Amino acid sequence: MTHFIIPLAIGGILAFGLYKRLDVFSLFLEGAREGMKTAVSILPALIGLMTCVGMFKASGGLDVLTAALTPAARFLHLPPEVIPLTLLRPISGSGALTFFEELLRSFGADSRIGQIASVLMGSTETTFYTLAVYFGAVQIRNTRHTLLCSLAADCTGFILSALFVHLLFG
Amino acid sequence: MENIERENSKICERQESRLSKHSFIRILKNTCRPIIQRKVVPSMMKWIFTGMILLSLVFGICNGQGEALNAAAISSCEKAVTLTLTLGGSICLWSGLMKVAQESGLTEKLARLLSPITRRLFRGVRPESPAMQAITLNLTANLLGLGNAATPLGISAVRELAKEAPPHAKHTATDPMILFVVMNTASLQLIPTTTAVLRLKYGAAEPLDILPAVWIVSLLSLTVGLTLALILNRIFPLESRKRDRR
Known part of the structure; x- marks a missing residue:
């Protein structure tokens, strides 16, 4: 059961974003780019x-x-x-x-x-x-x-x- | 140097007049301040860093572990880079997902749900701010035992908290940051899955029979850490400190 928590969280977040009519993928890329800076820091x-x-x-x-x-x-x-x-x-x-x-x-x-x-x-x-x-x-x-x-x-x-x-x- | 001393004593006077009602706190503060404020705590990491390396040098010589020590000194930094790369992937993934969750208003909903707890603990942080949203997400991930998600979310929480820090406190941990990090160094996980799996592997009849003990112990140690942090935040407030010393 615990195996499904992370996939469900990812799927849920993305589905909710789509439901709100957001450009999910470009938002994701924007956030991930910030994450890269954090990783280096x-x-x-x-x-x-x-x-x-x-x-x-x-x-x-x-x-x-x-x-x-x-x-x-x-x-x-x-x-x-x-x-x-x-x-x-x-x-x-x-x-x-x-x-x-x-x-x-x-x-x-x-x-x-x-x-x-x-x-x-x-x-x-x-x-x-x-x-x-x-x-x-x-x-x-x-x-x-x-x-x-x-x-x-x-x-x-x-x-x-x-x-x-x-x-x-x- | 004299200037600094004078400035310090002025600040202390101001503080003392504010707290004069609580004589116990004043006595405690006066005894502990020289130790904690000037010497030990601000530079604690510096002492631990140097201390551990010097200690390992001494122990290494005594135990005749020169070769292993040398290998560790050379290869540890390599491990740090590997770890950053491993961690970097999940940091990017969760930063990206968090951006989506933020824009869609999902984090705000969750923040409102957990606000009865977070609002009381992080008094200085506005309930609707991005910092509080990130704190809430980190808390949720921690409770669910999603270590891989909790760390990147926690990092964005401290970044948001750093944006709210007063300008003179650059490079210095603010009160909410201390509470947040202390909260994360205690284990909030409801079901310690890794421990349970290992227990099962080594023949535990009931791998999860430790749960009540784990919950009580986590809760109590979290309470000790947070209470101490709240008390020390009051006794040694950020404003009373000199600007960051290099």
Whole structure:
């Protein structure tokens, strides 16, 4: 069913435009041309971000941070196995997805670790990527307190995932 | 430099007189301002960018991962270009479709439908403005889990918001922009399809049994992010800042 949402949305928008007697195709081209400018404008921010994320992942820094964070995680009833996922989640969408799949494969989807990881994946987003794309598109250099608020939301998500899995699944 | 200091203290005085009733806010502001306003937050991305690269250098040396580090440094920028190209296609597609939807009045209808929520959250944005329409479309795409559509629509939303920004705030995020981006960094998706598919693949009896937990956690973390953003928007308003520092 979810497969039909995007095709339906595209078809619906175009059909409604025709119904309103618009020159749908030239309007589409006009909009798409603006989109091209946008795509180019986010490139610099993405290059910067992906270079530092890529280097950090390659350096093995993730393992070191996981070890450092284990005591805090135990206190919050977050299994240590899930810590790398919480570190990856804000900075790299594909990295987090790969690690999530790895967790499901080794522990099973219905294990406690699998459940916590699933809730965590479902309720958080790739914060840094979102910031880079949206602020990069309008050349914002001073993001004020955006990152602080986003990371606060992410941390809430991490802590509460463990909590609510324990509460709801007993 | 002295000039800037004087200007700053003048601005602070003005602000303080306005907020003098709320002594708690004043105390909080006075303690946090030097840290947040001058040093950390405006240049947060700068510190994270440099910090992460230097950290990975240290870790890379300690872990003996020099080769991998080198490869990552060289190939990551290439990945960014590939991603931009991949993303560029869907940005163009949805920008084009959005143009059609805008001209046909479809976005306005949708904006009116969701306005009870959006109007309260984005107070500074006019309900009928193109910015609000783009915000609504992004919100809809997010709720339906259409990540590919949500990003381009979100980009046009911040572009519209940037047009409404005061002229002295160029290169600085405005209050509605902060709320909008924070909203997008929290997950709004009603049904996390990718997660569900992976759960099914690895033998979950009920792949969607996590839904109640996901909804509660998303809602609570979104509330935390937005509340913090609203509070910080009040405590550190845009007007009180110096013009953009390079």
